[in-house]
Amino acid sequence: MTRVIVAGAGPVGLTAALALSRHGLDVTVLEAGPDLAAESRASTFHPPTLEMLAELGVVDEVLARGLTAPTFAYRDRAAGHIATLNLAVLAQDTAYPYRVQLEQSKLTPILREHLARRGVQIRFDSRVTGASSDETGVGVHVADGSAVRGDWLVAADGAHSAVRRALQTPFEGITYPERFLVASTSEELTGWLDGLAAVNYVFDPVDWSVLLRTPDHWRVLLPTPDDSPDEAELARLDGRLRQIHDPGRPWQVAHASIYRVHQRVAASFRVGRVLLAGDAAHVNNPLGGLGMNSGIHDAIAYADALAAGDPDTATAQAADRRRRVALEFTQAVSHRNYERLSATDPAARAAHLDQLRATAADPARTRAYLLRACMIESLRPVTP
């Protein structure tokens, strides 16, 4: 039986493991940490990802724990609500014409449970330090000194991928000039701002933001200068939140963190018998919620290719295709979202807001727009 090693038990590694196991392949998952990561991070599932999770038999649990978001909205910091797009227009395109808001840390335990039922255990405290690949298989080195041999390795070991580094695969791209701050608040924003959806993109040349509902919290994403200490940025957070809405007292903030954001794509997604997936292969800004979703799409594409009659050809094609999607779709869309949210030219911003209003008013235009924003277009066959 083909043996596949998966490095990393994040959402991408565990999706790959479950899909591989369901295809009847033997899977070993190596995870550096002592348990699944508890950080909240990604919190949006797009329609095609929900379809994939349905194929894996886990979507009912995701829907039960998550928040269904049938619309998302655009706002302008000064002008307020601009447009709401309703995903119902995608009913002919997907069985899931909505986004689901659920933190990735709630998906991974569901995947672990399904893997356990299939007899696949995660080997925790097993940091992969390197990998080598030859014509007959892969050798994976673990920090405890052990080595694991398999036919293929799916490297889903995150943005700092030890596997990608060991293979000396370049990871080129840009780092944004500002950092991003994400604050989780127990405040109920719905009563404070008109026309809020569960996902709201707020345009402003300086203080653009994203307001996201998760089952437990509202999350506010704000740009933050690169050259200012974290403590100073956290100290002025309440003042910034009170510019969104001032309740006459400090906002209740449960958690806030500041992180650097990159747009990078690995030079190749397949090196010998190693397949790079998820953040190990590509990272992008979180505007549009594309990162985890596209990583899950990698995982499914690789699992299908590894289960194919000729995995060598199928994985080469899948890796090429996924890299093209990362460059031409994920990077392009996420960076365009950033440029539009933060646009400083008043005329360009006004023209874009008008376009959004016109899009929302016309179901055909809404559908065309959402096919791309909701990632359905990224999975459709491409012309060579």
Ligand SMILES: Cc1cc2nc3c(=O)[nH]c(=O)nc-3n(C[C@H](O)[C@H](O)[C@H](O)COP(=O)(O)OP(=O)(O)OC[C@H]3O[C@@H](n4cnc5c(N)ncnc54)[C@H](O)[C@@H]3O)c2cc1C
């Ligand atoms: C604040 C924030 C908000 C985000 N919001 C969104 C969003 O709304 N929507 C979206 O789609 N994406 C979002 N993203 C991106 C998203 O979190 C990532 O794209 C996603 O986590 C990628 O999943 P992954 O499984 O590839 O990597 P990770 O989630 O990073 O998982 C990698 C796993 O590998 C393990 N690991 C690391 N090194 C090794 C090693 N050497 N050996 C073995 N195991 C190892 C780690 O412990 C971890 O468990 C956000 C990211 C951040 C930081």
